[in-house]
Amino acid sequence: MSGPPLIVTIDGPSGSGKSTISRLLAHRLKATYLDTGAMYRAVGLAAQRQGLDLDDQEAVAGLLEALDLDLSPGEEDTRVLLNGEDVSLAIRTPEMGMMASRVSAIGVVRQRLTRLQRELAKNQPVVAEGRDTGTVVFPQAAHKFYLVATPEERARRRTAQLAEKGIAADYQDILGQIVERDRQDSTRPLAPLQPASEAVRIDSSVLSIDQVVDLMLTTINHP
Ligand code: DC
Numbered sequence: 001m002s003g004p005p006l007i008v009t010i011d012g013p014s015g016s017g018k019s020t021i022s023r024l025l026a027h028r029l030k031a032t033y034l035d036t037g038a039m040y041r042a043v044g045l046a047a048q049r050q051g052l053d054l055d056d057q058e059a060v061a062g063l064l065e066a067l068d069l070d071l072s073p074g075e076e077d078t079r080v081l082l083n084g085e086d087v088s089l090a091i092r093t094p095e096m097g098m099m100a101s102r103v104s105a106i107g108v109v110r111q112r113l114t115r116l117q118r119e120l121a122k123n124q125p126v127v128a129e130g131r132d133t134g135t136v137v138f139p140q141a142a143h144k145f146y147l148v149a150t151p152e153e154r155a156r157r158r159t160a161q162l163a164e165k166g167i168a169a170d171y172q173d174i175l176g177q178i179v180e181r182d183r184q185d186s187t188r189p190l191a192p193l194q195p196a197s198e199a200v201r202i203d204s205s206v207l208s209i210d211q212v213v214d215l216m217l218t219t220i221n222h223p
Contacts, residue, residue, distance in 0.1 A: 006031060006125035008220065009134035012147035013182050013193060014097060015154030017204040017212065018129040021147065023073070024213045026127035029222060034120055035071070035078040036130035036137070037100065039113045041091035042069055042082045044099030054102060064112050071120070093167060094158075094177050101181050104131075105188040131185055134196035143220050146195035147212070149205040151178050 006029065010022050019035065026033035046067065052059050070081040079088050090096070103109050110132075117128065117137050128137065134144035149157075155175035162169040185193040195201060200219055204212050 005121065005123065007121055007138045007141040008127045008143045008145070008216075009138055009141045009196070009199075010127065010129040010145045010147060011131055011134050011193070011195065011199070012145075013149075013154065013178070013185065015158045015178055016147040016149045017157070017209060018147055019077075020209055021204070021212050021216070022127045022129040024209065025216055026073070028213065028217060029125065029127060029220070031125035031127050032120070033073045033078070034117060034126045034128040034133075035073075036113065036117055036128060036133060038071060038078045038080050038091060039069060039116065040100040040104045040109070041096045042080050042087060043067065043109055043113070044096050044101075044103045045087055045091050046082060047103055048096075048099050054106065057108070060103075060106055061108055064108060067112070069116065089165070092162075092165065094162070094169060094174065097181060098177060101184045105184070105190060107190055110190055131193040132191035134199050135194060136191045139196070143216075144196045144199040145216060145219075146199040146201045148201065148203050151175060151182070153205040154178055 008025065008029065010018050012018050023033050046063055047054065050063065052063060054060065068083045072079045077088055077092065079086065080091060114137050120126065121128065121138065134141055152175065155171055155178050158174050158178065159169050159171045202212055202215060
């Protein structure tokens with residue numbers, strides 16, 4: 001009997017290990033990795049390039065209307081095409097993280113991207129990661145996880161990740177941004193960062209990446 005394709009959601013704050021873990025889990029489950037944060041980052045980049053006033057609802061609606069987003073899972077990060085241009089690297093800066101967080105508080109942006117995310121999961125199994133994938137985008141998901149880690153551990157990881165990409169970053173600045181982004185993402189009225197009531201909570205500060213993936217596979221009951 002074949003039902004709708006499998007959906008696994010992994011939500012949590014930035015730097016909690018979601019991307020690496022989601023990618024590995026998707027690989028093990030032969031599912032597509034759906035990086036919803038990359039979509040918000042791409043919209044943030046488009047808004048910044050146009051010098052858009054985020055309080056101008058008409059301008060934001062115009063931007064969304066003209067928006068052409070194409071995502072494909074890449075070797076490392078998700079490959080993102082914005083109006084045909086590869087912006088995969090440009091969206092990864094801490095500045096774009098903050099921009100993404102700001103545009104993600106706008107209702108029409110969330111509606112548009114939520115629709116796109118649901119479409120992508122219609123015909124293929126997915127592991128979706130973000131802030132609201134288990135609560136809002138895919139409330140029907142078969143398995144939901146909520147990843148946490150201390151802000152200090154997350155800042156340490158983020159600084160190292162950026163250094164690997166050749167992006168210079170200061171630990172204290174990153175820590176400050178993480179705390180601010182957590183506050184913005186979890187206090188906004190629309191789809192705030194919060195665990196779905198049935199989500200399995202995992203603290204990735206005390207486990208290795210492989211241990212987290214194994215724990216998830218055990219929970220999903222996948223051999
Ligand atoms: O996961 P990330 O750091 O790439 O996400 C960037 C921002 O996008 C994050 O601060 C909040 C927003 N976001 C969101 O509101 N909902 C999602 N499902 C994913 C990301």
